[in-house]
Amino acid sequence: MEGVGAAINNSTMLLVLSPLWLMEFTCKHLSFASFTIKSYEIENYLCFELNLKLEMAALLKSLCLVIVLVILGFAEINRVDGAGECGKSTTPDREAFKLAPCASAAQDENAPVSSQCCAQVKKIGQNPACLCAVMLSNTAKSSGVKAEIAVTIPKRCNLADRPVGYKCGAYTLP
Numbered sequence: 001m002e003g004v005g006a007a008i009n010n011s012t013m014l015l016v017l018s019p020l021w022l023m024e025f026t027c028k029h030l031s032f033a034s035f036t037i038k039s040y041e042i043e044n045y046l047c048f049e050l051n052l053k054l055e056m057a058a059l060l061k062s063l064c065l066v067i068v069l070v071i072l073g074f075a076e077i078n079r080v081d082g083a084g085e086c087g088k089s090t091t092p093d094r095e096a097f098k099l100a101p102c103a104s105a106a107q108d109e110n111a112p113v114s115s116q117c118c119a120q121v122k123k124i125g126q127n128p129a130c131l132c133a134v135m136l137s138n139t140a141k142s143s144g145v146k147a148e149i150a151v152t153i154p155k156r157c158n159l160a161d162r163p164v165g166y167k168c169g170a171y172t173l174p
Contacts, residue, residue: 085133086124092133095124096140103143106135106150118157125154125162132168147171 086095099106102117125131134140135150151171154162166173 086127086130092130092137093139095130095134096137096143098124099134099140102150102153103145105153105156106140106145109149109152113153113156117153118159121153121157122159125159128163128166128168128173131163132166132173136169 084091086092098120099117101114101120104111105113105117121131124134131154132151135145136147140147140150147169148171151168151173155164155174163173
């Protein structure tokens with residue numbers, strides 16, 4: 001048997017399978033002189049113990065996998081239930097494309113705001129969290145939108161039901 005060592009101390013025989021595995025086999029009521037165990041008995045015992053340890057390790061790995069999957073499942077449920085700022089069916093980056101008519105007004109506070117822009121801002125602004133997420137989105141930033149100017153658009157559109165005082169990141173809607 002490769003990698004097996006044996007040492008006898010009093011009535012205890014230590015079997016070493018590898019540097020990581022140490023198994024103890026106790027022989028009670030046997031003297032050293034009459035101590036005879038056939039190699040297949042030792043091999044059967046070692047195989048049984050090793051298989052038991054491997055089965056326990058496999059069960060532990062399976063249990064860990066189940067725990068991770070349960071945690072991920074709860075995270076997914078919370079993500080879907082919470083949805084994004086703009087709801088379940090869209091994202092702020094997708095909604096930002098709808099505000100394309102507002103591009104120049106979001107870069108220059110003196111630029112006129114078109115009626116198409118105001119219509120979209122009014123529609124998206126029904127959900128102030130979504131409007132803020134759109135104004136601060138990566139799509140808006142990469143389009144050259146300046147958030148400090150974009151937050152002024154609802155007021156510049158003269159929207160009566162705009163969310164005045166709503167905190168939009170570091171900005172407040174006027």
